[in-house]
Amino acid sequence: MSEITVTLPDGSERTLPEGATAADLAASIGKRLAKDALVAVVDGEERDLAVPLPDGAAVSIVTPDSPAGLFTLRHSTAHVLAQAVLELYPGATFAIGPPIEHGFYYDFELPAGQTFSDDDLRRIEERMRAIVAADQPFIRGEVSAAEGVELFKDHPYKREIIERVDASEISGDGSVSYYRNSDSFVDLCRGPHVPSTGRLGHFALQKVAGAYWRGDHTRPMLQRIYGTAWASKKDLEEHLHRLAEAEKRDHRRLAAELDLVSWPEELGPGLAVWHPKGVLVRKGMEDYSRERHATGGYQFVYSPHIAKSVLWETSGHLDFYKDGMYPPMEMDGATYYPKPMNCPFHVMVYRSSQRSYRDLPIRLFELGTVYRYELSGAVHGLMRSRGFTQDDSHIFCTIEQVPEELASLLDFVLSVLRAFGFDEFQAKLSTRPPEKSVGEDALWDRATEGLRSALERAGLSYVVDEGGGAFYGPKIDIDVKDAIGRAWQLSTLQLDFNLPERFQIEYIGADGERHRPVMIHRALFGSVERFFGVLLEHFAGAFPAWLAPVQVRILPVADTHLDHAHSVAARLTAAGFRVDVVDASDQLGKRIRNAKVQKLPYVLVVGDDDVANGTLGVNPRGGEVERGVPLDDFVARLAAEVAERR
RNA sequence: GCCCGAGUAGCUCAGUCGGCAGAGCGAUUCACUCGUAAUGAAUAGGUCAGGAGUUCGAUUCUCCUCUCGGGCUCCA
Numbered sequence: 001m002s003e004i005t006v007t008l009p010d011g012s013e014r015t016l017p018e019g020a021t022a023a024d025l026a027a028s029i030g031k032r033l034a035k036d037a038l039v040a041v042v043d044g045e046e047r048d049l050a051v052p053l054p055d056g057a058a059v060s061i062v063t064p065d066s067p068a069g070l071f072t073l074r075h076s077t078a079h080v081l082a083q084a085v086l087e088l089y090p091g092a093t094f095a096i097g098p099p100i101e102h103g104f105y106y107d108f109e110l111p112a113g114q115t116f117s118d119d120d121l122r123r124i125e126e127r128m129r130a131i132v133a134a135d136q137p138f139i140r141g142e143v144s145a146a147e148g149v150e151l152f153k154d155h156p157y158k159r160e161i162i163e164r165v166d167a168s169e170i171s172g173d174g175s176v177s178y179y180r181n182s183d184s185f186v187d188l189c190r191g192p193h194v195p196s197t198g199r200l201g202h203f204a205l206q207k208v209a210g211a212y213w214r215g216d217h218t219r220p221m222l223q224r225i226y227g228t229a230w231a232s233k234k235d236l237e238e239h240l241h242r243l244a245e246a247e248k249r250d251h252r253r254l255a256a257e258l259d260l261v262s263w264p265e266e267l268g269p270g271l272a273v274w275h276p277k278g279v280l281v282r283k284g285m286e287d288y289s290r291e292r293h294a295t296g297g298y299q300f301v302y303s304p305h306i307a308k309s310v311l312w313e314t315s316g317h318l319d320f321y322k323d324g325m326y327p328p329m330e331m332d333g334a335t336y337y338p339k340p341m342n343c344p345f346h347v348m349v350y351r352s353s354q355r356s357y358r359d360l361p362i363r364l365f366e367l368g369t370v371y372r373y374e375l376s377g378a379v380h381g382l383m384r385s386r387g388f389t390q391d392d393s394h395i396f397c398t399i400e401q402v403p404e405e406l407a408s409l410l411d412f413v414l415s416v417l418r419a420f421g422f423d424e425f426q427a428k429l430s431t432r433p434p435e436k437s438v439g440e441d442a443l444w445d446r447a448t449e450g451l452r453s454a455l456e457r458a459g460l461s462y463v464v465d466e467g468g469g470a471f472y473g474p475k476i477d478i479d480v481k482d483a484i485g486r487a488w489q490l491s492t493l494q495l496d497f498n499l500p501e502r503f504q505i506e507y508i509g510a511d512g513e514r515h516r517p518v519m520i521h522r523a524l525f526g527s528v529e530r531f532f533g534v535l536l537e538h539f540a541g542a543f544p545a546w547l548a549p550v551q552v553r554i555l556p557v558a559d560t561h562l563d564h565a566h567s568v569a570a571r572l573t574a575a576g577f578r579v580d581v582v583d584a585s586d587q588l589g590k591r592i593r594n595a596k597v598q599k600l601p602y603v604l605v606v607g608d609d610d611v612a613n614g615t616l617g618v619n620p621r622g623g624e625v626e627r628g629v630p631l632d633d634f635v636a637r638l639a640a641e642v643a644e645r646r
Numbered sequence: 647g648c649c650c651g652a653g654u655a656g657c658u659c660a661g662u663c664g665g666c667a668g669a670g671c672g673a674u675u676c677a678c679u680c681g682u683a684a685u686g687a688a689u690a691g692g693u694c695a696g697g698a699g700u701u702c703g704a705u706u707c708u709c710c711u712c713u714c715g716g717g718c719u720c721c722a
Contacts, residue, residue: 115650209717210649217719221649224717252714256657265695265713324720370722375647378720388722492722526722558679584679593683607681617681625682 004055016053023049023195026061036063038199039072039192046072048140048192064231074099076138076194077128077203077229081106083185084127085225089114094187095157095213095222102239103203103228107211109157109220116208116223124225125205135198136181140191148176151186157213158188202236203229245484251533252381254541258598260549261382270379270386272529277549280578282532284547285420286367288645289391289525292416298365298393303345305369309335314502315344320471324372342368343496343521346394347503350517355507360517361397361405367528368392382533389528395520396505402447402518406454406493410476413491413524414458417480419645420535421544424481427460430468437471439497447495447518448474472498482538490531494521542599542621546642552579553595557607559584564611568604568631575635577642592619602638 005015006025016024022040026033026049040047041060046068053059062069078097085092085108097106110116116124143151145162152158162176179193180186194200205227213219230236247253255261260278263271274282293300309328312318317325317340326338339345346364355362369389379385397405414425429451432444451474455462462476469475473495479487496519499505506514525531535543545551552572556565565581572579582591588605595603605617609628616634618626 207716208650211718212648215718217648221718223649269713375719377647384721390722489722523722530722557681560679587680587685588682590684596683605681619682
């Protein structure tokens with residue numbers, strides 16, 4: 001046989017000489033493809049372009065336009081980074097360098113505690129560009145594990161990987177593959193890679209960070225270099241632009257600019273004070289949440305911030321969550337702990353009287369502030385702090401009620417999130433962990449199916465995280481996408497078979513017997529503070545009218561119009577709006593600019609015409625100026641805008 | 647907690663190869679009273695994050711601490 005036939009993704013067939021490679025196939029299809037091709041998928045497996053094609057294979061050629069192509073591009077760029085570092089820093093060794101979202105990283109260890117500086121990054125990037133310019137081919141080779149250990153004898157982390165691969169089933173035939181793209185550089189790698197370094201180029205090194213070997217804090221801390229890489233210069237520039245945009249939206253920056261929240265050094269890491277304007281927004285969020293819960297069948301409860309150790313022993317937190325708890329306080333011969341969660345208190349409320357099946361479901365709700373001992377290096381503005389307020393709900397119901405309850409709960413959650421301007425959701429269903437967990441299989445299956453059908457009824461797209469559930473039950477987490485496409489994990493719905501058991505809570509069934517209820521934990525915002533931070537970044541500080549701390553600013557053209565401005569303000573205040581007046585000490589243009597910088601929804605200008613006619617000059621955020629608007633019309637318009645939320 | 651980096655006026659940042667600390671914005675005062683994104687002038691404002699060391703002299707060099715940022719880990 002001197003020819004082979006392969007099938008392309010569109011179903012067409014191509015005949016090629018025996019021994020032809022994927023690169024030859026690409027060339028036979030077109031010049032453009034030959035130039036763009038990075039790797040091939042042969043019978044479902046990603047391979048180098050240089051691999052000879054077997055007869056009858058299904059082949060697709062991967063270009064940088066596809067996720068797989070971009071992945072390979074980034075992976076190969078990581079290799080070039082490693083090559084540059086090893087060439088520039090004698091004695092350096094390297095660990096792993098995978099592609100990640102938006103780019104890649106590589107972990108290194110330099111001799112004797114040396115570290116990379118920003119200047120080093122520039123030097124390394126220069127060397128990488130030289131390697132790209134040299135267009136070195138990535139050439140694959142295979143050796144036995146023993147030979148691999150010899151090949152990488154100077155690189156202990158690589159040896160550890162080989163030994164691990166060899167010991168596992170991954171290796172199959174006991175061999176490992178490597179790529180050599182110059183005499184001086186070989187990297188252990190499963191591949192595939194782009195044909196040569198000349199295919200790369202649209203990348204930038206970004207930063208140096210510490211990372212434990214294998215993510216284990218007992219292992220050495222390596223130096224990780226992060227980079228970003230894209231298929232085109234345009235994509236790279238767009239990504240860098242997005243990063244700059246995200247920085248402009250940083251909630252810590254906006255919180256300072258808009259006078260919402262601050263973090264005085266005197267308070268300690270992760271502890272904030274809320275300024276009056278921040279509170280107006282937060283109160284708007286909380287009021288809306290309370291209103292929805294009140295009409296949604298929830299009963300409100302309060303609980304203290306500390307409780308005796310016996311509560312946490314019974315709940316199991318002292319066994320399973322102690323590292324996340326604040327240190328204990330000794331008082332009056334007892335030990336108290338600040339609460340890391342609200343759940344046990346809500347169980348206490350449930351248990352305060354005998355419950356009948358007729359009472360269920362019981363839905364308890366609290367804006368409960370909890371304290372968690374986060375690592376000091378982990379705190380981040382409002383997004384991650386050591387004290388935060390959960391919009392926490394615990395629903396007690398029968399196992400039979402679970403599916404219905406979950407479905408309506410999910411609708412409730414999505415409806416509230418939509419009111420805040422979020423439209424794109426992604427859910428994650430986490431199932432029973434393989435190791436320790438409590439509850440019978442049948443219970444887990446039933447609960448997991450309940451969650452799944454709730455997701456499907458809500459028409460929500462979801463991924464399954466097998467074994468990702470808590471030890472006490474399966475859960476759904478909901479990510480929302482913000483205005484610039486970032487995903488934030490906010491809401492969580494968790495089923496719990498454990499706490500009802502631990503606290504021995506019961507209800508009397510229709511049969512007159514005692515039964516154990518199921519608990520559903522649910523946080524909707526997740527954390528009020530964090531949700532506030534996400535909203536701040538989502539809206540880039542331009543809160544919708546219903547949330548804006550100051551909804552309307554009134555500017556008299558001159559101080560002769562000041563009285564009129566105040567009477568307009570009084571009218572709007574009486575209608576329930578948040579309003580202020582800025583007198584004519586500054587020029588009108590300056591005052592308008594200030595209001596715009598503060599991102600106020602409406603600026604009203606009143607001058608001679610308006611005093612005479614009872615009208616306003618309306619300057620809406622992001623809109624055209626309107627002159628001569630009757631005051632009544634504006635009141636109606638703002639009322640309508642506030643009523644529709646978002 | 648660990649690795650790297652940073653901390654100068656309320657904010658954004660210059661600066662000092664070791665010799666009396668600077669700008670813009672903001673604040674205050676005065677003048678201007680103005681119709682849609684920055685009027686002018688003047689004034690105030692600093693233990694150069696805190697502590698120790700080296701030095702005739704430290705904001706600058708060294709060490710420690712605190713706080714912040716980027717990561718690791720974890721998660722709302």
